[in-house]
Amino acid sequence: MTVSVPQDAWRQTHLGRLLGHALRRFDERVLALMARNLDVPLALSNLAARAQVSAAHIHITRHLALEGSRLTDLAARAGMSKQAMGDLVDQCAAWGLVTREADSRDKRARVVRFTETGLAWLKAFEQAVAQADREFRAEVGPDVATVVALGLEAYAGAWSPG
Numbered sequence: 001m002t003v004s005v006p007q008d009a010w011r012q013t014h015l016g017r018l019l020g021h022a023l024r025r026f027d028e029r030v031l032a033l034m035a036r037n038l039d040v041p042l043a044l045s046n047l048a049a050r051a052q053v054s055a056a057h058i059h060i061t062r063h064l065a066l067e068g069s070r071l072t073d074l075a076a077r078a079g080m081s082k083q084a085m086g087d088l089v090d091q092c093a094a095w096g097l098v099t100r101e102a103d104s105r106d107k108r109a110r111v112v113r114f115t116e117t118g119l120a121w122l123k124a125f126e127q128a129v130a131q132a133d134r135e136f137r138a139e140v141g142p143d144v145a146t147v148v149a150l151g152l153e154a155y156a157g158a159w160s161p162g
Helices: 015-035 042-049 055-063 071-078 082-094 116-140 142-157
Strands: 098-103 106-114
Touching (some): 055 071, 055 116, 071 082, 071 106, 106 116, 116 142
16 A cells, blocks of 8 residues: 655745745845944944844834824734733833833823934835835846735735734
C-alpha cells in the first residue's frame, strides 16, 4: 500500500503569507528611509537605524489623528489591545513623539497628541512611504502595482474588524 504524501508548498506561497512578507518588507524599507531622513531628530534616527523602532511603533504614526486620539480609539484603529497600545504610547512619549493630555470633553480621559518632534516624524513617515511606494512600482511595473493596489483596496475595504 502506498501512502500519498500531501504537497505542502502552498504553506509557503499562499496569499496571506505573501501579504505578510510584503508588509514586513515595506515597513522595514520605510523605517530604513526614516533612519536616513535628515529632518528626523538624530536620537530618533539613531533608534530607527538600530532597529529600536519597529513596525509596531508605526501603528501610532499610521493611526493617531492629527487632532489627537483617545487611547481606546487609537488601539481600536490599530487593531491592538488598549494595554499594548498604552505601552507603545509610553515609549513614544519617552522619545518625545507624543504627549498625553487631559481630554477637554472628559477630564477623566487622556488624549494622545503628536509633539512638534512627532509631527516631524510623521512628515518623514509620509516621505518614506511615498519613496517605498515608488520603489514598489518600479520593481513590479506600473500596471501590476495598480492592479495590486486596487485589489488590496477592494479586499481590505470589505473587511471590518471585530
